[in-house]
Amino acid sequence: MDALYTAVATANGREGRAVSSDGQLDVGLALPPALGGDGRGTNPEQLFAAGYAACFASALAGVGRREKIDTGDVSITAEVEIGQDDAGFALAVTLRAELPDHLSGAEGERLVRQAHEVCPYSRATRGNVPVTLVVE
Structure with a gap:
């Protein structure tokens, strides 16, 4: 495959943050209530x-x-x-x-x-x- 674009993001677990290398994505992560979390973030x-x-x-x-x-x-x-x-x-x-x-x-x-x-x-x-x- 000849790559046309590479997306890069870093996360530090299901209860933390996910951030893209260009900063366009920067979201808090949390377990949903159905999995025992508080749901105060995306997943x-x-x-x-x-x-x-x-x-x-x-x-x-x-x-x-x-x-x-x-x-x-x-x-x-x-x-x-x-x-x-x-x-x-x-x-x-x-x-x-x-x-x-x-x-x-x-x-x-x-x-x-x-x-x-x-x-x-x-x-x-x-x-x-x-x-x-x-x-x-």
Whole structure:
């Protein structure tokens, strides 16, 4: 792979801070109440959800451009779950695609599946994290 960009961030645990090398990201981290924390900060799952949702929306727009289909205003919601399995902690993701009316039905579902094939987050998680696609 020829890298086009490298994001760099440093964190000091689930209850601390996460800071990007350029200072654009600087957030307090805290365990969510469901995991025994006070919830007074964001957490890795929220950060992953935000990144995945943004990347997937961009991938969907790219698929639309490639096929000369106006995807219009698309909204992607990523739900990232953390739980335990036999090997320890694990993630699962649900991606909810809210599409404009003109993309309802089979065409919208097809575009979402194609976006899942090309999205870098989807490619990185494939085979490691179960991802459920929902078109709304």
